[in-house]
Amino acid sequence: MAEPALRDTAMPAVDVRNLSLVYRSRDRAVNALSNVDLQVERGSFVSLIGPSGCGKSTLLRVLGDLLAPTSGTVLLDGRAPRAERLDRRIGFVFQDPALPEWRTILANVALPLELRGTPRADREAQARELIDLVGLTGFEGAYPRQLSGGMRQRAAIARALSTKPRLLLLDEPFGALDQITRDRLNLELMHIHEVTRVTVVLVTHSIREAVLLSDRIVVMTPRPGRISRILEDRLPRPRRLQTRDLPDYEDLVRLGNSALERGYAHV
């Protein structure tokens, strides 16, 4: 949990009220999200979990101002997502690392700063720090295709952090990686969260990953996409991989799984 002082005084980092989103195409309309309410405390770590098609990506894209809601309101630290995006206070990591292949890792990590107009020396110094934070030191001059999938995703995380966002959105960032790489990146993510205290919203398919990392786990159900249950995860922090050996960990995983199953019953 965040520090009590912060929790009591600060407005939520994410405040979603009565959010609905309908995708309309010529011949049909998909109710991707229906009456979603969600508050995320500043500095906390929240996971979204649910069967595919339940609107997790849609919700994340609305938070990142990549999609406009059909109805309802969304506030990030009390401001419209557009304002937060234009101030570059949102970081977004996709399942695909999406590193332009003609840029070195350094230039890729520095890209958002470059777009902001930060002078080269400054942005490269900042990018080097982030590259160090995600454990890619020594690969500054490498091109994306010279790196493994896990390393590329580290670079994408560093890039998302480059403008010092207040909100970090991750859409199944480790979905394409093997279990060992996934564990390592989960550790890195915990470390990054501890160091930067950035608010994190993570979409994942893995209840174990969600329980290991989160303060709260938001379980969603499809058709129409809505929130079915929110689990509080009070496992002690800092979290380590050994946290998974605690009895409470298994209890939460069981709780999460049964919440998910009830979700599937709606399918």
Added chain:
Amino acid sequence: MVLRLVEEAGPPIVVLVVLIAFWEWACHAFGIKTYVLPAPSSILGAFIKGSNTLLYHAGITAFEAMAGFVIGSALGALIGTAFAYSRFLARGFLPYIIAANTIPVVAIAPIIIIWFGHGIGSKIAVTAFLSFFPLALNMMKGLQSYDRVVMDVFHIAAATPTQAFFKMRLPSALPYVFVGLKLNVTFSVIGAIVAEFVQADRGLGFVIMTSYRSMAMPRLWAAMLLSALMGIVFFLIVAALERVFVPWHASMDPGR
């Protein structure tokens, strides 16, 4: 590096030497008439004898081809960019552009010559006409071929449309642009020579026509081979530029 050069250039050079030797031998052994197939030695003789004028005419054609290539490619790039950004323009104009592209260049060349006069300008115009389509189409396709997730990354980073164009869409389009440029550079030599066929008093096309009328076949062959050489050199220049500007492109990967 040197080793790779030898590896790549070796086989074609060996084949060339063997082919020329066989050709020379066959012309003499079977007594092939010069107007049917001149021996390499007589082509070389014609080239050496007329080298000054041949090179002058080659220079004219090279200039026409290059100028037409640059103008046509520039227009193609502009129009292709407009099409990539406007569905209306693309849908409105593309059918007609594709239709115009099917007109044989020999049919359109006389019209262009009437419009642009008997000088070098009309040859450049024919060449530009020919080397316009490939880049327009490839530019459009290239600018639309960017990675949608990378676009999301630019969006999240609040990139302006201009930044998105220069830092993402244009670099993504470069492999396509070079496909178009390689086609253009080959067409440009063809365009210049065809235009000279229709009407000209200089250039390799003019030399080929006049040599044909006077049955000076070795000279015709020399002019023909010069034009082929010109096309190859132009192509290699564009290919070298591609290696400089698109070093990341997969088809360039030496470890492929």
